[in-house]
Amino acid sequence: MPRDRQKPSEAEKAQARAVSLRRITALFAPHRASLTVVTAIIVVSAAAGMASPFLLREVIDTALPRQDLTLLSWLVGGMIAVAAVTAALGVVQTWISTRVGQEVMHRLRVDVFTHLQRQSVGFFTRTRTGEVQSRITNDIGGMETVVTNTAAGIAANLTTAVATIVAMVALSWQLSLASLVVLPPAIYFTRKVAGMRREIVAERQRELADLNVTIEEGLSVSGVRLSKTMGAGSHQIARFTGSSARLIDLELRSELAGRWRMATMSIIFAAIPALIYLSAGLPGSAGAVSIGTLVAFTALQNGLFRPLMGLLSVGVQITASLALFARIFEYLDLPVEVADPARPVTLTAPRGHLRLEDVTYAYPGSDTAAVAGVTLDVPAGSSLALVGETGSGKSTLAALISRLHDPDSGRVTIDGVDLRDLRLDDLAGIIGVVSQETYLLHTTIRENLRYAKPDATDAELEAAARAAQIHDHIQTLPDGYDTVVGSRGYRFSGGEQQRIAIARTLLRDPRVLVLDEATSALDTSTERAVQRAFDTLAEGRTTITIAHRLSTVRDADQIAVIDHGRVIESGTHTSLLARNGRYAALAG
Template sequence: MSRKTKKFLSYYKPYLGLFLSDMFCALVAASITLLYPLIVRYITNDLLRNYEISQAMNTIIKLGLLMLGLAILEMLCNFFIAYKGHMMGANIEFDMRNDIFEHYQKLSFNFYDNQKTGQLMARITHDLFDITELCHHGPEDIVISIIKFVGAFIILININLPLTLIVFTFLPIMFAFAFFMKNKMNRAFRKNRERIAEINAQIEDNLSGIRVVKSFANENQELDKFHAGNKRFVESKRNSYWQMATFHSGLGVFTNLISVAVIIGGSLLIADGAIAVSDLLTFLLYINNIIEPVRKLINFTEQFQNGITGFDRFMEIMDINPDIVDKKNAVDLKNVKGEIEFKNVSFKYNETTTDVFRNINLKVEAGEYIALVGSSGVGKTTMCSLIPRFYEVSSGTITLDGMDIRDIKLKSLRKNIGIVQQDVYLFTGTVMENIRYGKLDATEEEIIQAAMNANAHDFIMELPDGYDTYIGQRGVKLSGGQKQRLSIARVFLKNPPILIFDEATSALDNESEKVVQESLERLAKNRTTFVIAHRLSTIRNAKDIIVLTEGGIAERGNHKELLEQKGLYANLYTLTQASQ
């Protein structure tokens, strides 16, 4: 048994009792359908031929009540199958969706750097929809098909062997036809999923950037792109429907051929006196019991292709091992001071061969305020992202209070680091909920105090509902400065000993920058702070300024010392002053 099969079957384990009950009901329902033609044969062959009509009527009424009872029992079984069985499938889908979402949380930035959000969304939503049908109907259809198929064969062979062999001669050809179509349908359905994932990615990209689209009046361009993607999806659908049409029409041909063969063969046998007319009627009634299992198996094949291609894409993600994980003996941090040291650190992205930077040697004392500057692309943000292990160093070591950060549990490490970025991300919800994200168990008083420290309380109180104001997706209803102050309040609430400011004021106007800068300085007090600066005027008072290049640290000193060196920093400062 393959690992993928074991993984799939493992999702049935919590619902084993429900699964067995569902299979039992399927067995009972399938068995009942086999009884009806036998009752009809008994009535036409024995009762009406060997008994007076008055005597036969009493038995027929009893048999009618029996069939009514069987119909009620079959209805109850089918209800259980349709309701409880589907809920079992839905619960399995629920478990899979939880697992893949949890797995997403474990994957590093390296993974997300190469993925489209819409594609990832498709794998957690659309790809798992058909899992419900497969998990429920798959085993059930197989059980029902086997019972009806084997049961009908045993019954018919006891009625008339030659006519039974005529019927079953067609079945191997039907199954060969189904097997032939299997791979074609698999490829077609997989292409459908890939195309709908592309559409999801395109929609997500468009809606996320709708303000850019409208600002450039490029709605028609976006429509053209969407129409092209949508057309490719329709073409993949056309191919899959062609395969389905071939499948179902082929089945219809075989069904008609079996009926014709039974009628002709049965008529010849009746003429020869080999069987009675009632036996031919029984055969015709059982044809449906023979064809229905084949139809169910074909439907199962369709469900299997839909479900298993979704499960394949699910497993593609689940098989990606997180490249940044806790060591076996990783420890929690206690009494963090905040001393950070880079020792011969180099870094390159997984898919590249060139180092972003190399040979970084830097020691930052606890509580020290250090600024990183350099031209775009030299890795300032990446260097700071190595501290909370968003990326892993390619070589060298980073220590926190003398301990290799790889020996620290990820959650503990990141709990002690606060990050304020240029591109602030606020979640859909209220002001209160977004600040509380820094400390989920914070009281309302703690949240208000954090907002005050971030110079955010006054503008929050001017909002329609104060701290309960709904701010829209990504805080769209707030200005850049307001969003930035909420993100700072969030970090105040977290209260970490280490801070990273990633060009936190570069996108703000002068007035907003002044307010935010004041908040940042208040936040940085007595904390180890890394500032990635675009506007060099904001770091004049930094005790230590690091000038970073692809080769590593090129210059180091305070603002005055670096200007006197008339090197890279002096050139950068001159350029920024000229651009202001």
């Protein structure tokens, strides 16, 4: 097994065992009316279907021996009418139950996606991207049959089984007792099969998640570039092949788990009619049961096999699907680390006065604070530069300012209001972020820009692009603003991607701008072009700039030198050079 294969933790196993059936049934609560209609249709359909054996008995015992053509016509017509009615009711039942199931699936997908959207960046840095995708697609998709068919299947099979048993007793209670002796072993075997299927399904879903991770890492633009430059293509193929091969084994085990037990039950059910015929022909019982009753009873007994096995199969499916529900509920139960406040404050006309007051923050699982006791005051419209060595805490401060994390102690405020008291959407409109890792969607330039402001006009898009100094370049493209940027924007250079990202940020018109090492990966000439766009973007805004190249921050109103998460120096470029301290050493 590959070393990156993740085994289930004890917590995962415990959660899979602890999934509540009440919580699963609660998913169907909004559809009570539809399910009531389905149940009523099932009851009517089952009751109508039970008329056929009695009609058959009358055909054999009365109409045929008497050669009563009129009675025979009525009986045959009744049999055809019963079949037509049950078929029509079956279509309506299928439509309603499928619609209910799909709406439940839709609600689950939306709830999981929405809840994951509310998770902090920390969750996504700890979780494999392919794992998240697998929960939404494979796990929820794997539940589709259970969610869509379970409620209707239970009701239909249970009603049919009960009606069939009642009809069998009405025909002959003695034969009914002989037929129902199969139930105890059937229930026992089914419980054994269900436990086996549940364990296999859980393992299969974990393997599917690993397969998704391999696809995400191996077939993304970045993954393909890495694979080709490192000569790792054969390793990636071997990794994918191994995961896919393990899925073959798991799928086979899932399908065949307990199949021989079910085959045994099929044989037993098939043998019972033969035994009934044998008993009816024995000297002591000959003539006790009419031929019509015998034929009608065996027809009912054969008909009982389908709903009983259906009920048992549904039980197996539900038990096996608990592993899927456990994985979905695990994500739905994740606490939201950075959430909207219960009573949000609204800033009607934000000025952009930013303050960090004794802010301390440590990443989960770390014993060392990434930021410790930082206090900074950035007046509205002024600029602050954060400098320091790699790992000093600069980007963590930027993440706290844009509320990607919440401080463990202290607070960050805008115009005196704690960021935790603002709605996240409102905060995103006040604070704009441009980072080194520019992310462009695989769509047109126009739609990439509108991601920031869906209702932006074409004139607004062009104005933002002009300010970001990318409009002229876009105009030279054959499709202009309708040019598809490609996966992650790889059709454009780093500087062009950065300027598109600046234009996108400009559309939101934020009062506070965070530039997190936004030019560190660019060459000098491209950096100068992007810097001019930044200068336009920063006009009249509060600006926090993080940069390795001190030439880009020397004109900042104040510069803070960060070391091991603390501010060790602050001042202007000139005053800091005069101190001949850490900043002067960095500048040298």
